[in-house]
Amino acid sequence: MATTTHTLFPAEDLADNESVAVMVEGNDILVCKANGSYYAVANNCTHQRAKLAGGRIRNCFLSCPLHGVRFDLRTGVPLGELTRVGLKTYPIRLADDGNLQLDID
Numbered sequence: 001m002a003t004t005t006h007t008l009f010p011a012e013d014l015a016d017n018e019s020v021a022v023m024v025e026g027n028d029i030l031v032c033k034a035n036g037s038y039y040a041v042a043n044n045c046t047h048q049r050a051k052l053a054g055g056r057i058r059n060c061f062l063s064c065p066l067h068g069v070r071f072d073l074r075t076g077v078p079l080g081e082l083t084r085v086g087l088k089t090y091p092i093r094l095a096d097d098g099n100l101q102l103d104i105d
């Protein structure tokens with residue numbers, strides 16, 4: 001399937017350790033900033049499907065608000081015993097015009 005690139009919003013709108021949920025082509029995606037870098041992951045926990053929006057972000061790890069599983073934003077890989085299923089991750093980048101761009105397969 002072809003990859004489509006979507007322009008999201010100005011990168012400066014997102015502060016470090018914050019996240020914002022976006023809906024792109026029917027995919028509920030959480031855009032996060034951690035340690036100055038941008039990440040995009042599925043906005044549903046792989047444990048019991050809780051929304052990850054509002055989860056605490058520290059050092060490239062996003063904590064699920066419901067039971068606290070931590071996911072590595074770089075890979076989607078979870079820590080701990082509650083789930084071994086990784087989050088889907090999406091390529092995201094800062095474009096020359098200052099907006100964030102996301103790729104969907």
Ligand code: FES
Pocket residue numbers: 045046047048049050064065066067068069082
């Ligand atoms: S639903 Fe996320 S840790 Fe349980």
